[in-house]
Amino acid sequence: MRPSPAEIVRTLVAGRLPGLVHLACRPGLHHVRHVTDPDGRVLLLVPVVSDLVPALRPRDGADAVAAVLDVLDLPPVAGAPSLGRALVSGWVRRLDGERARAAALDFAAVAPTGDLLDVGTRFGLFRFEVAEARWERGGEPRRIDPVAYAEAEADPLHATEASLLSHLTEHHADRMTGYLRRQLGLAAGPADHAPRVERIDRYGMLVTFGRPGARRRARLAFGRALTGPADLARLLRPVLGARSASGDRRR
Incomplete structure (x- = not known):
């Protein structure tokens, strides 16, 4: 037995590795603090005073912004093989009120931080459901079924x-x-x-x-x-x- 591709992607994007966000039709990459909730939805914790918050503001009447979260595995010891790279995409929306409070609890379950107490003032919480997932290893991309991704579990030892x-x-x-x-x-x-x-x-x-x-x-x-x-x-x-x-x- 070994981890399935869907399990590997869930493991990589769980929130314990650095992540980069690419926004559709907008230049640049953004370092983010992120986790995934129990359903695999991505949560982004973003300082309100940052370049990313205005970039995540929908334009032209849209209600969300298309984004890709890019996470590269970091091997635990020198010379060990990498698990590869996970890329998950979806439509990002800002959370407010009760939805933000519930999401903050999901975020804290993975990565507890005092900054979550300032959601709504100094920090904003954004979420997107994964519409597409890919796993890349050895230069070979592989598409992951979104349902398989949602049903998979991150590795508890990672x-x-x-x-x-x-x-x-x-x-x-x-x-x-x-x-x-x-x-x-x-x-x-x-x-x-x-x-x-x-x-x-x-x-x-x-x-x-x-x-x-x-x-x-x-x-x-x-x-x-x-x-x-x-x-x-x-x-x-x-x-x-x-x-x-x-x-x-x-x-």
Whole structure:
């Protein structure tokens, strides 16, 4: 098992990676703070004193502005492969009143910030439902069905992937190396040939192994989809011993 293209797009646009907004028929790119709500709709938190707010103001009698959110994955460790780029588009509308308050709660659930208390004064909240989604990797664009996008879930490990990998390397390197060798059927060898985990998601781990300059990759599946870091800790506890992947000890 591995993440579907729709799940990857939902993961990338969830709100924990930097995003850029392109506006139709208007030059320039805009850095934005964004999240997606439980239905996959994009929320933008924008300072009222910015170039983006007037750019998001509809023109010529329109009630919304066409926009594209562009998010590029940032690999958690050097040399790890990127998940690619997600581009989702829709019609952006400003939220006011009760709709803005409800959207602020959705935003805070992903990225809590005190600036949400100033929505309506110093900040504006904008939202668009995703009308079109694309996933690009290796220069190959792929269209994602909007229904599949809306029904997909972001990976629950993505936000903590870098810290999880760092913890496994710093505190469990020997046990993880032994475990990975057994899973891959590798004999013992020099330290620079040792297998190591490059990426991790709810379905499994991407492992690199072999001599420097000629390393290969293999994917090890978990057998079931994980629900979050605590679930990963429980899964790896027999491998790592009493100390879990999150650093907790057994009570």
